[in-house]
Amino acid sequence: MNILIKNxxxxxSDRTFSSDIYxxxxxxxxxxxxxxxxxxxxxxxDAKGFYIFPGxxxxxxxxxxxxxxxxxxxxxxxxxxxxxxxxxxxxxxFVTPLKGQTLIEALNQRKVEAENSLxxxxxxxxxxxxxDTTEQEIKDCIKAGITSFKVYMAYKxxxxxxxxxxxxxxxxxxxxxxxxxxxxxxxxxxxELKNELAENSKLSPEFHPVSRPTxxxxxxxxxxxxxxxxxxxxxxxxxxxxxxxxxxxxxAQKTGQIVYSESxxxxxxLDDSKYIGDFKDxxxxxxxxxxxxxxxxxxxxxxxxxxxxxxxxTDHCPFNMKQKIQGINDFRKIPNGAGGVxxxxxxxxxxxxxxxxxxxxxxxxxxSTQAAKIFGLYPQKGEIAVGSDADLIIWNPEKExxxxxxxxxxxxx
Ligand code: URP
Ligand code: ZN
Ligand code: ZN
Numbered sequence: 537m538n539i540l541i542k543n544x545x546x547x548x549s550d551r552t553f554s555s556d557i558y559x560x561x562x563x564x565x566x567x568x569x570x571x572x573x574x575x576x577x578x579x580x581x582d583a584k585g586f587y588i589f590p591g592x593x594x595x596x597x598x599x600x601x602x603x604x605x606x607x608x609x610x611x612x613x614x615x616x617x618x619x620x621x622x623x624x625x626x627x628x629x630f631v632t633p634l635k636g637q638t639l640i641e642a643l644n645q646r647k648v649e650a651e652n653s654l655x656x657x658x659x660x661x662x663x664x665x666x667x668d669t670t671e672q673e674i675k676d677c678i679k680a681g682i683t684s685f686k687v688y689m690a691y692k693x694x695x696x697x698x699x700x701x702x703x704x705x706x707x708x709x710x711x712x713x714x715x716x717x718x719x720x721x722x723x724x725x726x727x728e729l730k731n732e733l734a735e736n737s738k739l740s741p742e743f744h745p746v747s748r749p750t751x752x753x754x755x756x757x758x759x760x761x762x763x764x765x766x767x768x769x770x771x772x773x774x775x776x777x778x779x780x781x782x783x784x785x786x787x788a789q790k791t792g793q794i795v796y797s798e799s800x801x802x803x804x805x806l807d808d809s810k811y812i813g814d815f816k817d818x819x820x821x822x823x824x825x826x827x828x829x830x831x832x833x834x835x836x837x838x839x840x841x842x843x844x845x846x847x848x849x850t851d852h853c854p855f856n857m858k859q860k861i862q863g864i865n866d867f868r869k870i871p872n873g874a875g876g877v878x879x880x881x882x883x884x885x886x887x888x889x890x891x892x893x894x895x896x897x898x899x900x901x902x903x904s905t906q907a908a909k910i911f912g913l914y915p916q917k918g919e920i921a922v923g924s925d926a927d928l929i930i931w932n933p934e935k936e937x938x939x940x941x942x943x944x945x946x947x948x949x
Contacts, residue, residue: 544583591625596849710769
């Protein structure tokens, strides 16, 4: 299908200009004001008064994630539908093998699970144990086109790795020119704090943030940076939520070490007051890392402006109330995660661009271009240029929406 988009304002990470765009066979083939189109046009869209952005790339989502409380409540079809509705056209999800399964087997299985995605997608692959075969398994994934590997410093009883094994992963990935992304929280310390709280019967959701104080994140960030430096590997720290983490990241970046940082709308816009109240309200916000203080939010916005935080992902990992309720008597059993893939762009546009905290070009940079560059998708994605994929958002800046939080008043156990 060939499409002509007329009269729009094109916004990329570094330019804003008025122009028409011609799309042929899913690619942008012409950009300009008096285009020379020889074919008959299937569809013409008048984008007067609208912005045209490169399709959003969400580098951090968990569709159909297996947990003890069941799968996260979006599969690839429903999650990608939400993503597209909000202007995200590419998702980067995760491959998390079962113990004993090879990385490539898990990758192939995940590809099947993602087949019903309505938008484009890629994966970070997670080594969850170090075996004699892991080095070769990572190399096999690289051969299959995967450049990003994710390790968890928390969740030690399931998918977390110890520091020695993280170092080994970093050495192999670094040598191959790939990138290691990290969930930075000191799992052992968190387990200790959780046990202490349990011994004192402190098991309601308000104690979730108490079990994961900011130092458990920032110490993990510091450790990850040290390991990566020694291993010679580029790293990407997911869901950065707190000031002290930012300090370590900034310091490393100043030395020239390649340390990227991601944050998420929930850490920019919500704070830990959400943990005070009834289970039905507070359990929705059981995410890890937990929501932090208002002061952390300001630091994170500032860090976007300073170029320390490069991307905003969502960590989309929704659970419904039937799943959250499994932890009604013990916050440790509440599945960790919340939704967000649909609202990332509108939240950042509303609270970032319209509040004059970030520019519209920065908005494009953090929602699309940087993720494309860091994860090897650029300039096919994350850009509006001749030859790029025609993953475009036509954005009406005047349209208002309200996010309704559906409240369940009665909980049946
Ligand atoms: O609470 C969260 N973030 N759940 C999803 C898994 C993870 O840690 O990213
Ligand atoms: Zn995480
Ligand atoms: Zn995550």
